[in-house]
Amino acid sequence: MNPIDDETLQAYVDGELDAAARARIDAATAQDTALALRVQRALALRAQLRAAFDPVLDEPVPARLSALLQPAVRPAAAVEPFTVRAGGRGATPASHRAPRRWLVAGAALAASLAVLAAGLWWRQAGGGLVRMHDGEPYAAGVLSRALDQSLASEPDTHAAIAIGLSFRAADGHICRSFTVRTPPARAGLACHDATGWSLPVLGPAAPSEGGELRQAGSALPPAVQAAIDARLRGNVFDAQQERAARAAGWR
Amino acid sequence: MNSSDAVREGLIALLPRLRRLARALAGQVADADDLVQVVLERALARCAQWRPDGALDKWVFAIARNAWRDELRARGRAQHLFAPEEAGETVADGGAAHPAQQLELAQALAMLPPDHREVVALVLVEGLSYDEAAALLELPVGTVTSRLARARAALQAHLGSDA
Numbered sequence: 001m002n003p004i005d006d007e008t009l010q011a012y013v014d015g016e017l018d019a020a021a022r023a024r025i026d027a028a029t030a031q032d033t034a035l036a037l038r039v040q041r042a043l044a045l046r047a048q049l050r051a052a053f054d055p056v057l058d059e060p061v062p063a064r065l066s067a068l069l070q071p072a073v074r075p076a077a078a079v080e081p082f083t084v085r086a087g088g089r090g091a092t093p094a095s096h097r098a099p100r101r102w103l104v105a106g107a108a109l110a111a112s113l114a115v116l117a118a119g120l121w122w123r124q125a126g127g128g129l130v131r132m133h134d135g136e137p138y139a140a141g142v143l144s145r146a147l148d149q150s151l152a153s154e155p156d157t158h159a160a161i162a163i164g165l166s167f168r169a170a171d172g173h174i175c176r177s178f179t180v181r182t183p184p185a186r187a188g189l190a191c192h193d194a195t196g197w198s199l200p201v202l203g204p205a206a207p208s209e210g211g212e213l214r215q216a217g218s219a220l221p222p223a224v225q226a227a228i229d230a231r232l233r234g235n236v237f238d239a240q241q242e243r244a245a246r247a248a249g250w251r
Numbered sequence: 252m253n254s255s256d257a258v259r260e261g262l263i264a265l266l267p268r269l270r271r272l273a274r275a276l277a278g279q280v281a282d283a284d285d286l287v288q289v290v291l292e293r294a295l296a297r298c299a300q301w302r303p304d305g306a307l308d309k310w311v312f313a314i315a316r317n318a319w320r321d322e323l324r325a326r327g328r329a330q331h332l333f334a335p336e337e338a339g340e341t342v343a344d345g346g347a348a349h350p351a352q353q354l355e356l357a358q359a360l361a362m363l364p365p366d367h368r369e370v371v372a373l374v375l376v377e378g379l380s381y382d383e384a385a386a387l388l389e390l391p392v393g394t395v396t397s398r399l400a401r402a403r404a405a406l407q408a409h410l411g412s413d414a
Contacts, residue, residue: 006400014374016381045406046375049275052356053376056271062284065270068291069263071256134254136299171296194300 004028004035013042129180130199139190139197147176147190147197151246153239164220166242169231174250177224179205187220189227192250201227258298261307262291268377272312275372276319278361286322290315312377313387316369323365359409367402370395 004012004025011017012025029036131140139147146161155162164177175191188202203221220228237245262269269290273283293314294301301310360368373384374395381399385392 006404007396010400010403011381011396014381041407042403045403045410048352048356048410049371049375052353053271053275056274057267059267059270061266061270065266065284065287065291066263068288068295069259069266071259134299136254171293193297198299 004038009035009038010042013039013046130202133195137199137202138195139199143178143180143190144197147178147192148250149246151239151242153242165228165236166245167228167232167236168234168245170233171231174245175228175231177220177228179220187224189224189231191231254301254303255295255298257303258294258301258307262294262311265308265311268308269311269315272315272372272377273319275360275376276315276369277322278357282322286315286319289318289322293318309379309383309387312373312379316373316388319369320365355410356406359406362409363402363405367398367405370398371402371406374399 008017008021008025012022017025025035025039029039128141129139129143130137132138138144143161146159146163150156150159150161150163152163152166160180160182162179162181164179166174166176169175169191173191173193175189176197177189178187180186185205186202187205188199190197190199192198201224203223205221266287270283270287273286273290274280277283277286290311294311297314301307360371363371369388370384373379373387374381379387381392381395385395388395
């Protein structure tokens, strides 16, 4: 009889063997007390681990965790820009982080409404700057192209879309703020994911004192600024990093 | 229901299992729940990436494993999370039937390298199949089984002949 190696034995204990192989071990354990003892020990270890960790299933869930999963108050079709503050280190005390979330809740609702309104406006106007994917707004058309191609370090003052800051968000996605110059002016934040440029925030852009839109990034609406603050970890890209990110497809 | 609502509801149901996995990965209760918080935040932030036909638990567990790796990197010590003698408060704080045995187990887990410990957590604690664990860890099944076998041998050696 071939000796049963450790990996075969653990596959037996873990229920990973097919019927024929299992029957072979069944028969072998009946004859071989040393093998039977190895099986016993492997089963005992599994049982000990389950006994150690299964009680966690019955522990009350800390309020700070369940609070994260409360649905935000928002219009059904809109995104929820700030219900999530991505990133943060596990070691950071939650009490330090939690209040921020609620500070921005009002802004989140306002931004959600703005996104909804802007999305409706764009659809009505046929501007084609926003498309919906799974109920979430994504950049389309000239906005999507500008986010893909334009560099803040090489501004085109005649372009309809001005790019502001670019940075890698705490969740790993690259985000870019932008301003739409064609009236009615809008500003927002776009974050690149597998689907395209998602638009967690989109709202009216305030004209500057001179009546002209200020340079994108310098006069962002508070909701956009808050969305950036919530995601930014580290530095915004310099010209070289921005170009490199474009070359890498914003991944 | 949009994807974020679906993910949110799925996460609520998944929370006890996620906490168990986090405890098995991180050991200490506070570390584990901090990890859970990061995982929930990431999962909500990325809910657009989750496909409703995919298993939410595997997706979330993969986020948990990666977040824990990030945390270990941030701590700059990939081998031992904490000295074994600190491990007493790790495993289920209440209701341990055999405190001495639990302490031994916590110490033994703390000695495992992270890539062994995560296999133990996924397969032996969470109960994933080898194939499921391999897919989640993006490893060949053979790597998962050999890590699991080595982790088992190390745990049994540490726990002595009674395990």
